[in-house]
Amino acid sequence: MTAWREMTVEGWGRYPRSVARCARPERLAEVGQALADRDGSPVLAHGLGRSYGDAALLAGGRVVLTERLDRMLGFDASTGWLTAEAGVSLLDVIRTFAPRGFFPPVVPGTQLVTLGGALAADIHGKNHHVAGSFSDHVRRVHLLVADGRTVVCDREHEPELFHATVGGMGLTGVVLSMDLQLVAIESPWIELETVRVSNLDHFFEVSAGSEAWPYTVSWIDCAATGKAMGRGVFMRGRHAGPGAAPSGRLIERLKAVVEPLLDARPIEPDWLLNRATIRAFNETYFRMHGRGVQRSFVHYEPFFFPLDAVKNWNRLYGARGMMQYQPVVPPDPDHRAMRTILERISTSGFASFLAVIKEFGESHHSGLSFPRPGTTLALDFPNHGQPLLDLMDTLDDVVLDAGGRLYLGKDARVTRERFQRMYPEWRAWRAVRDHWDPDGVFASDLGRRLGLVQDGAAPTGPTRSAA
Template sequence: MIKISNTVKFLAVLILGSLAGIIGILLLVSRSDKETRRGIKQKGQEFMNKIRSAREPAAEPNLKKISNWGNYPQVQVKFHEFEDIETLRRLVDQSEQMIARGNGRCYGDSALAPQVISSLRYNKFLAFDRDKGIIRCQSGVLLSEILDVIVPQGWFLPVTPGTKLITVGGAIASDVHGKSQHKAGNFSDHLIDMEIMVGDGSIVRCSHTENTELFLTTCGGMGLTGVILNATMQLIPIETAYIRQESIKIHNFDHMMDIFEESEDWSYSLAWIDCLAQGQQLGRGYLMRGEHAKVDELATVKQRQNPLVPKKRLKLNVPFNFPSFTLNNYTITAFNTALYLKHPNDVVKSIVDYDTFFYPLDTVQNWNRIYGKRGFTQYQFILPKSVSREGMHRILNRIARSR
């Protein structure tokens, strides 16, 4: 029946269009040749447009192809945005398979569904207690925007991942962690409360003590429990916008684990590993650890005069997708070797601004384009401490042999 009705519709438009074209030509006979040609062309264009509209279904106005930061997979979705509660409630009522989405800095298929609701326009600050370090904001606010507000006032995020270009809602949904996990835990450990719109359109306030089950399943729930509307967070005090950093060259995996265990009292620690190194150098790399710097630890007079406002850093940009052959065993091996050899053998102590320590990749805009149009996938895992040495050793061996 569908094919018959479409055919009838097409024929009807074809006949009507032909008649309109003939009538138009007759009416134009009395005009000048130039006007006649113009009129015939216009009528002909209208005729062709009618044919196309009969053949082709109207495109969905909000269809959009999106992906996350890895550029894989790419999915066509119905893309919606909201700025107020009523718009969001209407979208929730009308949608069956829907998920909220922040800034798309996650990996894999996170926040991808047939219908996606972006929170980026729901991005207002609601309250900031400068004395107690408590901030409340809507879920579409970026961590970078929070830092711009709180750092000059002497406060910092207790937990932050390797990018500040994620939303508060995304940080909660993924329950992100960072370089302070061994001491500060996850993002959710510093949430005071939040509000969520659940599937029936109602708004529920939850916390560690109120509607606890919803709170716990939403933190790390990947957006499956509802749309996070706003959140209240506890911040930590700082004297400066700088980090006292130590960087240590690591010779192999066992050396890495030993230094990590020695660094447990440091607030922040992380490591880069050359995953292609083998043999006695398996697990080589360097480890960095840090603490928030005090004013009297700052290196220059200029820093001490304005300790909470670091110098703005120049940002680079990758303007296009690299060819797919750019990253291969040879180029990656060369890069890793150069990065390892560049590091001095001694412990390097320095004072760096918080962007340099926490968010080095954010200074290179669109760095994901280095992986080309096909994108990349990222695999993250965690091992119990009791088997971490053996497990990581086996994993690094497997990666190194996969070249």
């Protein structure tokens, strides 16, 4: 019998939270058992909870925590193909394979995500313009579906199920394992160039001139107004060759000393990240970077995952948590939507501590996978309640008018009606899901909010709370 334990489950934004019965299976077979022991309640897989909103929450349901399903099942060093259980984290993959000369093909801004979560959100990284999204590098998936069977799906076998699972936010079943192709690297170092960009036009100019770089992203000061609107620091990098950079030993030793000290868990200071401190940080960070192009070598950790250095940094936002807003809008020579979004934010008085902007490449997928050709902006806001929700509603209208969409892995609040206009593919996706899950076995708070699951899969009590 599965041991279920009632727990409050939250995403990285810590808004909203919901109570569910959770199980933490140690073996793949126990996931099937959990499905059998669900007692009529809906079920959802939960990875490392790095989605921001309610994608990994299921109020009143059964949540399967996958983090102990973390076995690497096979690796072919001649091709880079890794077979691993879905609870393996990118941290596990990198720590195991970077010293052997391999790296994940796509990484988000944290390595604390599971492979299952990465596929379910079809994550994108700084290399989307050349490498596409995570699913572009996944060959085959073992998926536990609603009737208790494990279905092996890929682009030839049950392709509809495979494509619906990519970006499907856990609503087609529980990913048990997958084949992922790692890429070869020659050192843990990244050859980095940073360019201070003075406004939005300058960002697009530098971005267009950086297409040959495999990794590009820009931090953006979204408090800047007028001619400085869109100013920031553009970063472009590539994996360095052997011997191109100093030995990694010193940095490894330093990290061992510093990392345990950087844990924001015990403090919850509501005052730490407010408008004034965020504006001061933005100004200082911008000025820290000199004019022109700066060249350096950095270790892959600070380059890809700068925030992982502070454990539980999400707690710096205090008990009310935070919300992330991440749209993508199609290419437009005048960048009207991006301009309007930045204008509205800078005049709203709400400041975003972390704001990044990036141009996606052409690769995109059917179903609910988020990336589309165009520009994406990701913004973290302290949770200011209704006034912030009102601002986001007005930003949704700009995104919709431009033909854009929001990233479900970051969302906690978009309305069903707006979501359905942003993702016209939802109906076809839903038909595939209903075929494989006619009784609504899989559900999530996000799925209920957006109409992605059957109405019968409704909460069974007052188990949802929002700060």
